[in-house]
Amino acid sequence: MADAAAAGAMERGNIIEVRGLSKHFPIKRGILKHTVGWVRAVDDVSFDVRRGETLGLVGESGSGKTTVLRLLARALEPTDGAIRFRLADSEVDMAVAEKEVLRAARRRIRVVFQDPESSLNPRMTVRRIIGEPLVVNDKLKGEALDARVKSLMALVGLQPEQLNRYPYAFSGGQRQRIGVARALALDPEVLLADEPTSALDVSVQAQILNLLLELQRELGLTVIFVTHDLSVIRHMSDRVAVMYLGHFVELGDRQQIFDKPLHPYTEALFSGIPQPNPHRPLKRIVLEGDIPDVAQVPTGCPFHTRCPYKQDRCESEPPLLAEVGNTGRQAACHFAAELDLKGEQELLS
C-alpha cells in the first residue's frame, strides 16, 4: 500500500521544495549579552516533499528535526534558505513570505503539536479550542461554528456532544485528537506533526497514528512527521529522512532504508530498535561517545567522531547529501556506495 502511495505521489510532483535551509541560534553571554557563538540547529538542508506522501523525519534529540518542522510552519524565522510550497491555489516561499501571503499559507499548512497537555489552552472549552482557527480566519459564529466543530470532532473520533468540556476532562489520546481536529479545521493540504505521539501512552499511540493515516488517505494530505521512534516511522511513512546535528544524512524510500541503509548513522539507529522477540535481539552497534555539542559541530563529516567506518577523508571533507548511484536514494557519506551496511532484519541475531 505504501509503495503504491509513494509511486502515486511521485507522479503528482513536489509540494514542498526546501533549498539551503539554515537556522542558527546565537549563544549570548555576559551582562551585555554579546554573541559568543552559534548553535547551528539546522545547517544548509535541502529536500523535496512529494504531494500526498508521508515523510518521516527521524533523529536523536538535538538533531534539529523539530526545528526543521517549525521552520516549515514559520513558527521560527529561518536564518537562510528557501521553503517553497506549491499549494493548490498558490506558490509560497515560507522563508520570506510577508504578512498577507503568510496568513493565506498558514490556512493550508497546519501543525499538530507534540504535547496536547500544553498545546490546548486549559481555560477554553473544546468548542473554543477547535473553533479558534475558524473564528479567526473564517469569522464563523453561532450555529455554523458549532456544526463545523461537531463535524470535526466526529471526524477525529470524539463525541460531538462533549464540546463544552475542558481539556482536563479528556484523556491524553483524546486531547491529541482535539489537537488533530484543530489542525484540520481549515482544510489544510499539509500537516506538520511534531512527535504527535511521544507524550502519549504506548497503548494510545497506535490509535493516534492510525487516525493520522486514515485522515491522510481520506483527505489527501501531505504529512511531515517528526519522531525519534523508528517503529513509528516504519508504521507511518512513505519516505524517511534521517537527521544528525542539523544535517540530513540520509533520505529515501522507507522500505529500502529499513532493508539496507546507506549511512552508518542510520545503521546504528536501527540497531537500537526494540524487538518484540527477546530471543532474537538485535546486534547492537554501540556508538562511541556522546552526540557532539551542537555549538561545536565537528569539521568534515559531522558523524566522523562516532562513525565505526571512519577514514581520514571524513575528518576534513564534509560529504554532501547526494544521490547514491541510480537508486533514487540520497545519503551524505563519502563511502555510501562502498559500505555494505545492514538493515533491520539483517541485524537480528
Next chain:
Amino acid sequence: MATASGPVLFQEERVQSTYDASQWRLMRISFARHKLAVVGAVVVVLGYFIALFAEFVAPYDPGAITFVSPARSNQLIPPKLPRIVHPDGGLRWFFVHPLVEMRDQETLMVTYPEDTSVSYPIRLFVRGAPYKLFGFIRSDIHLWGVADGRAYDDPEKVRLHLFGTDQKSRDVFSRILHGTRISLSIGLLGVAMQFVLAIVFGTISGYFSGPLDNAIQRLIEVLTSVPTLPLWMVLSISIPQSWPVIRVFFAITIILSLLSWPGLARQVRGKVLSLRETEYVVSARLDNAPTSRIMFIHLIPGLMSHLIASLTLAIPGTILGETSLSFLGLGLHEPAISWGVLLQDAQQLRTILFAPWLMIPVIPVILFILAFNFVGDGLRDAADPYKS
C-alpha cells in the same frame, strides 16, 4: 473511524458536571477547602459591609464633640462594657449606668465612676443623631444605642463608649467604624490602580521583548530602588494642605499605587514570558490569531487568577501604607477619619500611659491585614485548579 476511548464508564451526573466546570467554579471549590481563607473572607466581607453602612452600625456621630463644660468634659472616658448583672443581684438585658465625672483633688486625675442608682437598657434600632446614608437616604436609626429617652444632642444624654472617648470627647468606637471606610477603600482603590498599571506594563514588557521591555524594566528598577519613606514624604508634602479631604484621599491613593505597581508588573511579565512560549500560544499564532486576540484571550486570562491572588496580598500593603503615612502626619488629616488618623492620637507617651484605649485602632488594622493575607493565600492555592 476509531471511536472515542473516553471515560464512558463514568458518565454519571456528578462527574459530568465537573468535566464541564469552568475555571472559576473549580477555583471556588478549592477555595472553600481552605478554612482559614473562608474565615478571612467572612471578616473582609463584614468589614466592607461596615464601611458601607458605617453611619447605621456606629452608635454615634464620629465627629460629635460631647464636651459640655470643664466639669463635664467627657474627655478620655475609659472603655466600658454594658452590664447584665443588676446591683439588686438579678440578671437583666444589657444595660448601662450613667457616668459621673470626678476630679481627684490630689492627682488632678479625672475619673468616671458609675452612678449605680440609675440604669438604662441598650436597645437595637434606636433613634440617635440624624445622618444621610450614601449621601441621600435620610435617617436617624442606629443599630444600637442607650435608651434613656433624651434627644441625641441633650447634654444629659447617657452614652455607652465601648472603646472610650478621645481627648476631644468623641466616641472612639464610632470613629473606628467610620475609619473602616477610608482605610479599606484606599486598599481597594490603590490596588485597582496597581492592577491596571501592572497589566499594561507587565504584558507589554513580557510580550514585546527588546528595547521596550528594557526601558520598562529599567524604569521599574529605578522606582523600586528609591527608598519609600523619603519618597512618600516628598510626594506628600507636595499635596497642598488646603485641599479637601476627598482630594487628599485620592492623591494619597495615587502616590501609594504609583510606588507599588512595579513588583506586580514584574510578576505579570514573568508569567507572560512563560505563557508566550507555551504551545497553545504558538498554535494560536499559527492560526493567524492577531496579537490583540492572543493577549486578551490567551495571555491575560492565563495570568488573571495569579494576579487576583497577588493583588489580594497587595491590599494589606496599601492599608499599612495609608496607616503609616497618616500616623506620621504625611497622609490624611482631621477631619478625615481613618485608622492612621486615629492612631495619631496615640503618638504621645502620655496618652499611651493614661489612655491606652486610643491604641485600639491598631486591632482592626492587624485583623484586616491578617484576613486579607488568608484570603490571598487561599486564592493563590486555588488560582490554578489544573495544577493539582
